Amino acid sequence: MDAGDAPRVQDLDLNLLKAFHAVHVEKNVGRAALRLGVTQPSVSHALSRLRLVFRDALFVRTPGGVEATPRAQRLAGSIDRVLRILQDMLDEGAQFCAATSRRVFRLHMSDFAESAFLPTLMRELSARAPDVMVETHHIEDSQFNVALESGRIDFALGHFPHASSHFYHSELLHERYVLLMARRVAQRLELDEHYTLGANVPSGLHFIAVTSHPQSTELLERYHLTARVRIAVPNFMVVPAILSRCDYALILPRTVARAFSALGESAVFEIDDAGTWPVNAYWHRRFDADPGHRWLRGLLMELFRIGTAEPFDSWLGAPLNLNPEGLHSD
Structure with missing residues (x-):
């Protein structure tokens, strides 16, 4: 056969390959039709088209059904591999097995969102x-x-007012700022649980400023507390260590304050007119149907879409108990 007479990919369709595979496995046209859920004439028609494409009888009648020709026997292995590859491709796009997946998910989080x-x-x-x-x-x-558009990150968690309108988002919670200090400081200043930060700021109380949160800085300015700032840090990560050693306070998102409170003796107080803002999960709409993406999105919604419920009431287990040497207690 000349190269120009060889079968071409455009001469085939998936149904022809499926018919070939079924007949080869069943060795009977009727049983192949039942396997495929089609009529016997449909399978016979597919075989006729295949014979024209390959210029070979492919299957010949026998008393028990049909037998493959040598050409069909050579084709069978390749067609079986092609169908398996196609099925694997379809399975990959239709399901996500969390228990066995080794996928890497990339999340953009503010320091607040990481803590929360x-x-x-x-x-x-x-x-x-x-x-x-x-x-x-x-x-x-x-x-x-x-x-987010390029897929460099899968999700962004936080408050991003500059996010494109092309992105989908789902609200997780409404956040607000609160005042946090060590409980020993609150006791020394005789602040009870009903204290609210406003014009009545105790004298001698000094503050930590978190420079990545301009709203926190604005509240310090509103209550004329900038002169009391003794340290400015770029994020919240060092805050628990500072509070454990220094009698400072700071203004921070309530959810982060609750997370820090779970780690030690802290006191949290409300702030007059602090205002609220939404914390969302953002993703690009072109990844909306990806099975793994949908699975992680569902988990985020399950864990963190809390509406008006108390943040962290269901998120955090009991904090670890540490003995003086820093080892887990028995």
Whole structure:
């Protein structure tokens, strides 16, 4: 056969390959039709088209059904592999097995969102998807939309008013700022649980400023507290260590304050007219149907879409009890 007479891909369709496979396995046209859920004439017609394409009888009648020709026997292995590859491709796009997946999910989180969400998320992933890996990224505001559109990050968790209208989002909670200090400081200043930060700021109380949160700085300015700031830090990570050693206070999101409170003796107080803002999960709509993406999105909604419920009431287990040497207690 000349190269120009060889069968071409456009001469075939998937139904022809499925018919060939079924006849080869069943060795009977009638049983092949039942296997495929079609009529026997449909299978016979498919075989006729295949014979024209390959210029071979492919299957010949025998007393018990049909037998493959040598050409059909050579084709059978290749057609079987093609069908398996296609099925694997379809399966990959239709399901996500969390228990065995080794997928890497990339999340953009503010320092607030890392403190609020990451510990609980990782606890659940350890139980449900032990081989899944999470990478957190801190994306500059100017690169935020590009990173989400390109798939460089799968989700963004936080408050991002500059997010593109092309993104989907789901609200997780409404956040507000509160005042946090060590409980020993509140006791020394004789602040009871009903105290609210406003014009009546106790004398001698000094503050930590978190420079990545301009709303916190605005509240310090509103209540004329900037002169009392003794240290400015770029994020919240060092705050628990400072509060454990220094008699300072700071203004921070309530959910972060609750997370820090679970780690030690802290006191949290409301702030007059602090206002609220939404914390959302954002993702690009072109990834909306991806099975793995949908699975993680569902988990985020399950864990953190709390509406008006108290943040962290259901998120955090009992804090670890440490003995003086820093080892787990028996």
